[in-house]
Amino acid sequence: MSFLFDSFKAWKTYCEAKHRSLHQVVLDYEVSQKNAIEDQIWAGLFRAYTVMRDAVETGLREEMSSRSGMINNGAKKVFRHPVSVLSPEFQKLISRALAAKEVNSCMGRVVAAPTAGASGILPGTLYTLQEIHQLPDHKILEGMLVAAGIALIIEQKASLAGAVGGCQAETGSAAAMAAGAIVYCLDGDIDQVFNAVAITIQCMLGLVCDPVAGLVEVPCVVRNASAAAIANSSAQIALAGVGAVIPVDECIEAMGEIGASMESRYKETAMGGLAATLTGQEISKRVLIQDIELLPDENLPE
Amino acid sequence: MGTKSSIFDMIGPVMIGPSSSHTAGVVRIARAAIKILGGRPDSATITFYNSFARTYEGHGSDRAIIGGLLDFNTDDERIRTAFDFAAANGLQYTFKSVGNASIYHPNTIKLNLKKGDREIEVIGESLGGGVINIAAVDGFNANFSAQSHTLIIKADDISGAIAFISSVIAQEKTNIATMSVSRKGKNDLACHVIEMDSGIRETTIAYLRSLTWIKELIYIPDIDI
Ligand code: SF4
Numbered sequence: 312m313s314f315l316f317d318s319f320k321a322w323k324t325y326c327e328a329k330h331r332s333l334h335q336v337v338l339d340y341e342v343s344q345k346n347a348i349e350d351q352i353w354a355g356l357f358r359a360y361t362v363m364r365d366a367v368e369t370g371l372r373e374e375m376s377s378r379s380g381m382i383n384n385g386a387k388k389v390f391r392h393p394v395s396v397l398s399p400e401f402q403k404l405i406s407r408a409l410a411a412k413e414v415n416s417c418m419g420r421v422v423a424a425p426t427a428g429a430s431g432i433l434p435g436t437l438y439t440l441q442e443i444h445q446l447p448d449h450k451i452l453e454g455m456l457v458a459a460g461i462a463l464i465i466e467q468k469a470s471l472a473g474a475v476g477g478c479q480a481e482t483g484s485a486a487a488m489a490a491g492a493i494v495y496c497l498d499g500d501i502d503q504v505f506n507a508v509a510i511t512i513q514c515m516l517g518l519v520c521d522p523v524a525g526l527v528e529v530p531c532v533v534r535n536a537s538a539a540a541i542a543n544s545s546a547q548i549a550l551a552g553v554g555a556v557i558p559v560d561e562c563i564e565a566m567g568e569i570g571a572s573m574e575s576r577y578k579e580t581a582m583g584g585l586a587a588t589l590t591g592q593e594i595s596k597r598v599l600i601q602d603i604e605l606l607p608d609e610n611l612p613e
Numbered sequence: 614m615g616t617k618s619s620i621f622d623m624i625g626p627v628m629i630g631p632s633s634s635h636t637a638g639v640v641r642i643a644r645a646a647i648k649i650l651g652g653r654p655d656s657a658t659i660t661f662y663n664s665f666a667r668t669y670e671g672h673g674s675d676r677a678i679i680g681g682l683l684d685f686n687t688d689d690e691r692i693r694t695a696f697d698f699a700a701a702n703g704l705q706y707t708f709k710s711v712g713n714a715s716i717y718h719p720n721t722i723k724l725n726l727k728k729g730d731r732e733i734e735v736i737g738e739s740l741g742g743g744v745i746n747i748a749a750v751d752g753f754n755a756n757f758s759a760q761s762h763t764l765i766i767k768a769d770d771i772s773g774a775i776a777f778i779s780s781v782i783a784q785e786k787t788n789i790a791t792m793s794v795s796r797k798g799k800n801d802l803a804c805h806v807i808e809m810d811s812g813i814r815e816t817t818i819a820y821l822r823s824l825t826w827i828k829e830l831i832y833i834p835d836i837d838i
Contacts, residue, residue, distance in 0.1 A: 315617070337620060344617045355621055362627050379671055415630030418673045418693040424624045427632050433624070455624055462623035471623075474741070488623075525664075526671045527631040599667040603710035 313343040316463035319508070319559045323501050333501060334456040340463075356452040359422045363411065363434035366421050370410025377416045379598040381528045386410035400443055401540075408435025408539035412532045425462045425471040428478075428527050429485035431535030433458065436489040436542050446496055454492035461491045461508055468560070469567030473520035474579040476570030482531075482538040483515030483566065489542035490549070499550050509555035510545040512562040517569055519577035521584025524595040530585055626743060627688045629680075634720055635665075635672035638739030640692065641836060643681025645747050645759040646724045646735040648833040654726040656705040657682055662721040665739075666710035675708060678722065682706075686837070687743065718748070750831075753804035754795040761790055762809045765831040766821065770796060770803040774826070778805060781821060785813040802828060 314325045314336050326336055341347045371390055376383045390406035412431025415421040421430040433455070441451050462471060465484045470476035490507035499507070515538065523529040549555070555562065576583030585591050619625075628637045647653055659678050661669040669675050673692075679699050680692035691698060699706060714721070718738040725734050736749040747755050750765060757763045764782075768774055775794060782789060788810040796803045812834055822830045 341620045345619050347619075352620070356624070359621075359624050359627060378673065418630055418636070418676065420627065420688055420690050421630050422625055422627050423633060425622075427628065427630055430630070456620065459620035459623040463618060463620070466618060466623070472741070524671060525668050598671050600670055600710055601667075603666045603712040605712050606714060 313339045316340060316460060317467055319464060319505050322460065322464070323505070326501060333460065333495060333504060334453040337456040337460040353452060356455050357448065360437070360448065360451060360455065362420055362422050364438055366411040366414045366419065367407045367434050367438050369419055370414045371406065375413040375417050377528055379524065379526055379528060379594070381523065381526070381594065382413055382416045382532060385532065386413050400439065404435055404439040404539055404543065405536045407438050408432055408536045409532060411435060412535040416528045416532060425484055425488070426473070426481045428473060428531050429481045429535065429538070432482065432485035432489050432538045432542065435535070435539040436493060440493055440496060444497065450496050454496040457495045457504065458488035458492040461488045465563055468563045470570055476566065477573045477577055478518040478520040478534060479515050479566055480570055481520070482534045483512060483518060486515055486538035486542040487511040489539065490545040493542065493546040494550050497550060503549045503552065505559045506555045507546045507549035509557065509559035509562045510548055511542055512566055513555065513557070514541045514545065516566055519573060519584050520579045521577060521586045522579065522581055523586050523591045524598050525581035525586070526598070628743065629688060629690065629692045631672060633743040634739045634741045635668070635674045636677040636692065637687040637743035638745050639674045639677035639722065640681035640685065640687045641743065641745045641759065642722055642737030642739065642747070643678050643724065644684065644836040645737065645745065645833060646726060646733070647682060647684060648836055649735055649750060649765070649831050650726050650728050650731065650733050652728055653684060653702070654682060654704065654728045656727045658707050658709065658725040660709040660711055660723040662711050662714045662717045662723070664719040665722060666712045679704070679706060752797065755806045756793060757791070757806050757808050759833060759836045762812045762835060763833040764807040764809070765833070766805040766827055767802050767829040768805065769826040769828070770801060771826055774803065775805065778807070781817065782807065782809065782813065785817055787811045787813060
């Protein structure tokens with residue numbers, strides 16, 4: 312019987328009892344639950360990572376403007392800007408997260424991780440992590456397994472969907488996955504990995520889902536960049552052995568509780584927050600189709 | 614434990630943006646429809662309902678549906694330029710928007726497709742995460758996910774039909790996951806929709822087709838292949 316990813320606490324206990332590392336337990340889960348073959352799992356992870364890297368590079372190379380005009384080649388501008396606010400690495404991190412997410416907004420190929428709205432966060436962080444630390448691909452793939460394990464638990468205890476739990480569930484979960492993967496890849500121990508997840512969730516709690524005109528563009532694209540930054544700050548804190556005080560399972564439960572009590576106008580309905588601002592409304596009028604037929608009552612399809 | 618998520622639901626699927634319900638799900642509705650039609654259509658009328666009615670352009674669902682009708686998969690980068698491929702392939706299409714069909718799911722698409730003499734109508738719903746429900750085929754309730762292998766059988770409404778069809782399928786090494794029957798009127802045709810865990814043989818399909826009381830049989834293998 313494999314471990315079923317119902318809590319972080321149990322994940323750690325299981326690892327220690329069976330002398331398995333975090334990523335091996337995720338691998339065992341996929342093999343036993345999905346009858347998957349190990350080689351195919353590694354191949355699937357490699358394909359996902361390849362698509363992520365391609366998305367980063369495509370977003371930094373090709374024309375990226377969306378139909379609505381709200382997304383217009385931002386990632387390339389950030390990448391090429393002569394002034395680095397912190398360091399060139401930070402500038403690259405931010406522009407890569409933007410790039411992959413712009414590809415998503417512009418109908419390019421991405422990996423939903425965990426969702427399409429958050430599809431810039433793991434690519435931006437993993438690409439940059441690998442480059443800075445010269446890690447082999449295989450280490451990154453192990454980190455992705457750990458990230459998947461983190462998402463499995465969040466899915467069970469809270470939610471991964473903006474429509475259910477707000478943006479904290481999408482970009483927050485992706486940031487938590489990324490933070491855990493970073494600490495794992497930099498040889499942090501189990502507690503440090505889980506603290507990185509907990510700290511990230513603490514930073515992302517309460518974020519509402521309020522996409523302008525209902526399109527996955529504003530604020531989604533910039534939130535992919537900020538989530539990538541938070542994943543790195545949390546990893547830096549956790550790797551130094553600084554604890555999260557509130558255990559990771561309880562942080563996730565708090566996220567679930569907040570998501571459940573969030574009003575529906577903050578859950579992808581484009582009725583609150585930024586979507587409801589004056590400018591948000593104007594954009595919505597401009598980009599949404601106004602010429603639609605309204606059925607007279609007696610004509611409703613049976 | 615079929616309900617447990619895969620790690621490739623957490624890191625995956627690989628897809629064309631921007632959103633699984635507006636692109637991946639829409640492509641899959643179109644792919645299911647062309648399997649029902651038996652090939653790419655010559656012409657298509659596409660009606661977007663409710664929430665889709667206003668947002669389909671902004672989300673690129675118009676290109677997604679055309680891409681699916683051209684048999685592109687959910688991760689095919691040609692979806693972005695599907696209109697160019699439609700022009701090159703001579704696929705004619707019109708879009709319609711209907712805003713207040715309250716009996717339909719918020720993200721519903723109706724496809725009226727023509728290929729030669731054959732015309733079909735398919736109503737599909739995009740449920741999120743790329744998961745779909747084909748709600749109706751030619752006016753019959755269908756309700757299948759197109760995730761497994763599906764048989765749609767339109768037959769005379771004779772007694773014993775359900776038992777007969779299931780016993781024939783039982784000879785194959787497949788499990789019936791769901792089976793439903795809907796009728797349009799009394800003594801009219803009955804539409805059987807059967808979802809199976811795996812495929813069945815050509816000969817079995819041919820046998821069922823040869824029966825006089827079976828008027829039409831549509832076999833939809835896994836649409837993601
Ligand atoms: S604002 Fe909503 S649609 Fe945009 S990334 Fe966040 S959860 Fe997704």
